[in-house]
Amino acid sequence: MKVTVVCEHNASMDSEEGKKAYPEGLGVCLKTMLEEAGHSVTLVRTDETGADALTDEIIDNTDVMFWWGHWYHLKVSDEIINKVADRALRGMGMVFLHSAHDSKMFKRLLGSSCSLKWREDGEQERLWCVDLTHPIARGLGEYVDIPHEEMYGEPFDIPTPDELVYIGWFRGGEVFRGGCVFKRGLGKLFYFNPGHETYPTYKLPAVRQLLCQACAYVAPQIPLKDKICCPHIDGFSVKD
Numbered sequence: 001m002k003v004t005v006v007c008e009h010n011a012s013m014d015s016e017e018g019k020k021a022y023p024e025g026l027g028v029c030l031k032t033m034l035e036e037a038g039h040s041v042t043l044v045r046t047d048e049t050g051a052d053a054l055t056d057e058i059i060d061n062t063d064v065m066f067w068w069g070h071w072y073h074l075k076v077s078d079e080i081i082n083k084v085a086d087r088a089l090r091g092m093g094m095v096f097l098h099s100a101h102d103s104k105m106f107k108r109l110l111g112s113s114c115s116l117k118w119r120e121d122g123e124q125e126r127l128w129c130v131d132l133t134h135p136i137a138r139g140l141g142e143y144v145d146i147p148h149e150e151m152y153g154e155p156f157d158i159p160t161p162d163e164l165v166y167i168g169w170f171r172g173g174e175v176f177r178g179g180c181v182f183k184r185g186l187g188k189l190f191y192f193n194p195g196h197e198t199y200p201t202y203k204l205p206a207v208r209q210l211l212c213q214a215c216a217y218v219a220p221q222i223p224l225k226d227k228i229c230c231p232h233i234d235g236f237s238v239k240d
């Protein structure tokens with residue numbers, strides 16, 4: 001499967017904690033994880049200049065797109081958001097990680113503010129599985145523990161998920177819908193809250209297994225459809 005990892009680079013990743021968590025880079029960590037699962041992976045680095053490295057050719061050849069961003073969501077152009085959203089609605093799978101809840105892409109597909117409660121304490125998060133039969137949770141037991149993570153809490157302004165797989169619990173008492181699936185058009189997307197850049201969350205075997213299972217779950221089940229709409233609409237076009 002062709003997987004694209006869109007991963008922002010920010011100054012926090014260059015801090016002592018950031019380099020200690022991911023000496024190779026967080027994006028490279030995700031890329032390697034997916035390659036080990038047998039996928040062909042393209043890593044696209046975004047930064048304060050935007051996401052121009054996410055070219056049409058890459059978008060048009062992606063089966064599943066991972067999206068990690070934090071500081072520079074607003075730098076991603078609307079043109080790129082339109083293209084990725086179009087492909088997602090035609091069946092491309094998407095996995096949104098951590099602060100991607102605040103990305104233009106996630107908000108576009110969900111249609112709400114996606115705001116949440118926040119605290120950066122680096123405390124334990126326990127993700128309780130609320131659907132033990134779900135393919136994303138296969139073989140992972142009743143819960144997944146993250147030793148250190150940023151707290152994301154309810155209320156989380158999202159539409160009711162089509163499938164709720166995990167609810168995160170934090171030592172501060174907060175809870176959070178941290179693992180949920182949404183169906184949009186012919187595509188599926190999965191949101192997973194853990195993954196702040198200064199904690200090595202994506203090195204945890206259980207998290208790697210969960211994300212690889214999420215990748216397989218949101219993958220297109222049928223060939224991607226061309227855009228089809230009423231020909232009277234101004235600007236009507238059908239992709240080649």
Ligand code: ZN
Nearest residue numbers: 099150196197
């Ligand atoms: Zn964070």
